[in-house]
Amino acid sequence: MGRWEPDASGRLRLSAMELYAEHGFEQTTAAEIAERAGVTERTFFRHFADKREVLFAGSSDLQDAVVSAIGAAPAGVKPIDAVLAAMEMGASLLPNREYSRQRAAVIAANPSLQERELLKFSTLADAVAEALRRRGVPNLTASLAAEAGVTVFKIGFETWIADDSTGDFAQCIRDALDQLKALTAGA
Amino acid sequence: MGRWEPDASGRLRLSAMELYAEHGFEQTTAAEIAERAGVTERTFFRHFADKREVLFAGSSDLQDAVVSAIGAAPAGVKPIDAVLAAMEMGASLLPNREYSRQRAAVIAANPSLQERELLKFSTLADAVAEALRRRGVPNLTASLAAEAGVTVFKIGFETWIADDSTGDFAQCIRDALDQLKALTAGA
Numbered sequence: 001m002g003r004w005e006p007d008a009s010g011r012l013r014l015s016a017m018e019l020y021a022e023h024g025f026e027q028t029t030a031a032e033i034a035e036r037a038g039v040t041e042r043t044f045f046r047h048f049a050d051k052r053e054v055l056f057a058g059s060s061d062l063q064d065a066v067v068s069a070i071g072a073a074p075a076g077v078k079p080i081d082a083v084l085a086a087m088e089m090g091a092s093l094l095p096n097r098e099y100s101r102q103r104a105a106v107i108a109a110n111p112s113l114q115e116r117e118l119l120k121f122s123t124l125a126d127a128v129a130e131a132l133r134r135r136g137v138p139n140l141t142a143s144l145a146a147e148a149g150v151t152v153f154k155i156g157f158e159t160w161i162a163d164d165s166t167g168d169f170a171q172c173i174r175d176a177l178d179q180l181k182a183l184t185a186g187a
Numbered sequence: 188m189g190r191w192e193p194d195a196s197g198r199l200r201l202s203a204m205e206l207y208a209e210h211g212f213e214q215t216t217a218a219e220i221a222e223r224a225g226v227t228e229r230t231f232f233r234h235f236a237d238k239r240e241v242l243f244a245g246s247s248d249l250q251d252a253v254v255s256a257i258g259a260a261p262a263g264v265k266p267i268d269a270v271l272a273a274m275e276m277g278a279s280l281l282p283n284r285e286y287s288r289q290r291a292a293v294i295a296a297n298p299s300l301q302e303r304e305l306l307k308f309s310t311l312a313d314a315v316a317e318a319l320r321r322r323g324v325p326n327l328t329a330s331l332a333a334e335a336g337v338t339v340f341k342i343g344f345e346t347w348i349a350d351d352s353t354g355d356f357a358q359c360i361r362d363a364l365d366q367l368k369a370l371t372a373g374a
Contacts, residue, residue: 040287078374080371080373092281115306119298119302122301140366143191147341151335177371179327181371184367184372186268
């Protein structure tokens with residue numbers, strides 16, 4: 001208590017993920033996460049509203065970065081290219097592959113966390129579509145480009161965590177978009 | 188009680204939608220829905236597990252129809268065309284536009300219903316991807332085609348309910364796919 005905590009938030013996240021992987025999400029308490037991270041429970045709750053939030057704390061940073069990147073795209077950039085660049089920017093914010101893989105496994109094992117994750121992606125798609133509309137992209141095109149962006153982010157993520165031999169996450173997103181282009185072109 | 192009920196399920200759905208629109212989803216009880224439909228509460232619970240299920244009862248029929256349609260596509264049909272045909276088949280199962288619009292408004296007003304709806308779409312995408320894999324479509328292509336199919340279904344639905352002057356739902360889905368193709372081709 002009271003002593004300065006270097007990156008308590010990061011230690012809490014790592015400790016939470018270890019405990020979720022060892023004992024399951026439901027069986028882990030905030031007190032146990034705090035203990036493993038070497039901080040008090042009060043410190044836990046200064047950083048996170050509850051043990052679910054430890055898993056989703058990065059989502060709003062991701063959304064902010066993606067929306068900013070769309071706003072910052074040069075005039076005249078095609079919607080799909082603006083979305084791709086924004087998703088690559090978002091990808092750069094994710095923790096390393098092993099942490100991301102563990103997080104995905106915890107979420108896949110818990111329906112209420114899955115629903116939360118889906119809602120985050122849906123909110124991200126809405127925010128991307130709105131950012132595109134502010135650039136003058138027509139309504140329907142903006143919605144479709146946003147959904148396509150979230151799709152290649154999600155599928156690229158799955159490819160990335162499935163196999164250590166793939167490229168980095170941004171490369172997996174680019175590959176997914178290339179495949180989506182080939183698919184819609186009737187390949 | 189005891190008398191034969193022609194299409195009690197359909198009357199319960201319509202009554203539920205009226206009450207959700209008039210008083211809100213949270214404020215409506217199963218007993219009130221049953222009363223308006225002219226059936227007993229026991230009859231309500233013979234058809235639906237709870238008042239949420241009234242809104243989602245059609246989802247598994249939709250998924251079954253979409254998956255069957257993918258399985259039934261002629262050999263050699265391109266994945267995106269198989270998915271489009273399946274989504275059009277699914278679209279044909281939806282109730283009329285006014286009912287669909289009311290349902291969408293009830294869901295939009297309630298975060299827990301939104302999460303449920305998102306989970307249904309995610310489950311649908313997984314089922315479509317699996318049906319494509321059974322046809323020999325490669326893993327990543329199957330996932331992307333399924334996501335693209337659900338995207339054009341969702342966006343087509345929004346277009347359809349937004350404006351009575353649009354074509355039917357299947358036409359809105361085809362239009363959305365045409366726009367997605369143009370978008371990914373860099374238009």
